[in-house]
Amino acid sequence: MKTLGYYNGTIGEIDEVMVPMSDRACYFGDGVYDASYSVNSVIFALEDHISRFYNSAGLVEIRIPMARAELRELLLDLVKKVDCKTGVIVYWQASRGTAPRSHVFPEGPSNLWVMIRELEFINNFVPFKVITLEDTRFLHCHIKTLNLLPSVIASEKAKRSGCDEVVFHRNGRVTECAHSNVHIIQNGIFRTSPTDNLILPGIARGRLAKLALDLGIPVDYSPFTLGDLFAAEEVIITSSGALCVPVDAVDARPVGGKAPELLNKLRLAAIEEFEAETGSRLPRSAA
Numbered sequence: 001m002k003t004l005g006y007y008n009g010t011i012g013e014i015d016e017v018m019v020p021m022s023d024r025a026c027y028f029g030d031g032v033y034d035a036s037y038s039v040n041s042v043i044f045a046l047e048d049h050i051s052r053f054y055n056s057a058g059l060v061e062i063r064i065p066m067a068r069a070e071l072r073e074l075l076l077d078l079v080k081k082v083d084c085k086t087g088v089i090v091y092w093q094a095s096r097g098t099a100p101r102s103h104v105f106p107e108g109p110s111n112l113w114v115m116i117r118e119l120e121f122i123n124n125f126v127p128f129k130v131i132t133l134e135d136t137r138f139l140h141c142h143i144k145t146l147n148l149l150p151s152v153i154a155s156e157k158a159k160r161s162g163c164d165e166v167v168f169h170r171n172g173r174v175t176e177c178a179h180s181n182v183h184i185i186q187n188g189i190f191r192t193s194p195t196d197n198l199i200l201p202g203i204a205r206g207r208l209a210k211l212a213l214d215l216g217i218p219v220d221y222s223p224f225t226l227g228d229l230f231a232a233e234e235v236i237i238t239s240s241g242a243l244c245v246p247v248d249a250v251d252a253r254p255v256g257g258k259a260p261e262l263l264n265k266l267r268l269a270a271i272e273e274f275e276a277e278t279g280s281r282l283p284r285s286a287a
Helices: 046-059 068-079 149-160 203-214 226-231 260-278
Strands: 004-007 010-012 031-039 087-095 111-118 128-134 165-170 173-177 181-186 189-192 234-238 245-250
Touching: 004 068, 031 046, 031 260, 046 068, 046 087, 046 203, 068 087, 068 111, 128 149, 149 165, 173 226, 181 203, 181 226, 189 203, 203 234, 203 260, 234 260
Parallel strands: 128 165, 128 245
Antiparallel strands: 004 010, 004 111, 031 087, 087 111, 165 173, 173 181, 181 189, 181 234, 234 245
């Protein structure tokens, strides 16, 4: 199969798998999701992603229709069915179920979706350019829900500005990006936002912070400001597809580039961890 769609046990190409209009994902975005990359039929950081998925579901009282071990085996089995010689994105979500439109929770089981398709991995040596926007999202950003309209709008604004991402800020504090986390290196310290309700606890974020400590780089989990971002020695983006990508421009102003050796240590550590787990080989240059 070139792509794979799964819905409550039905499997087919993504464009062929049908979903009921009364699935609550369709009219409320009432669900949670997670995603990771897979190379050589190995899903990177799968245990971490599954844990976050079940945590998100628990926070909004959605009961996943299978145990963690069952979901793990299902995802690994589905990945093997996709005919791809490079890498794929593995996306899965659970909606609250299928029922007539009503704001209150329905009776009955939740629905499990999986989508797998080829997606080129981001080159960690090609810097991002970003814009900044006020963070107007709701106050439950630590839950990986399907409600992503503010991020969709922000991402389109970034695209129209010729940029790769958006850095959100709230009351002067930098929170995160439209679909990734943002960090800075300041005075030789890796700084990343605390895992409160204003950011998603990114898996790549957590892993990069741990790698920083392993390399002897101090980690600071206190909030930082836009002023800190512009003055930082380095600005770094992380996500499932961007392990450690530098930012070289914010709102068309040059940033970073002041601690290249420290940045490269972190970047190579993240790349090597991914390669060791998946048996793959990622680019070591922008070419």
